[in-house]
Amino acid sequence: MSEDVEKGKEIRTGVYVDGCGRVEVKIVPKPWGHEVIWAHTPLYVGKLLHINAGHALSLQYHHQKDETIHLLHGEMIYRIRQGERLVDMSLKAGESFRNVPGTVHQMEAVTDCDVLEASTPHLDDVVRLSDRYGRQGTNAP
Secondary structure (H helix, E strand, C coil): CCHHHHCCCCHHHCCCECCECCCCCEEEEECCEEEEEEEECCCCEEEEEEECCCCECCEEECCCCCEEEEEEECCEEEEEEECCEEEECCCCCCCEEEECCCCCEEEEECCCEEEEEEECCCCCCCEEEECCCCCCCCCCC
């Protein structure tokens, strides 16, 4: 048995060894489905977003948050603002898209969708321009 295990530092117990270890996974219900926050550090956040068919996230942008999304499966309409109009970027399963701060964007699920998101850790940095669920102007989940 290793010295770390004897000291109660075995990774399987959830105790960290040199900064490594199991992390809490948080499931956040959303009106459009849910998100699973599987990584949250001072440097990055990892999420899985499940968007129910026919639902959409807010038309939104971020002041600081830099994010890349990857459509694992499903069919979605992925809009970004170019000038004064919203343009569908036609994301297909297996494709990714990066949003730098200030990019106005929106995801709408045609079928149930699962989306990976990797981002900076600014979870509350959302400016909702419009929202089907009455959250416009807030950063409420």
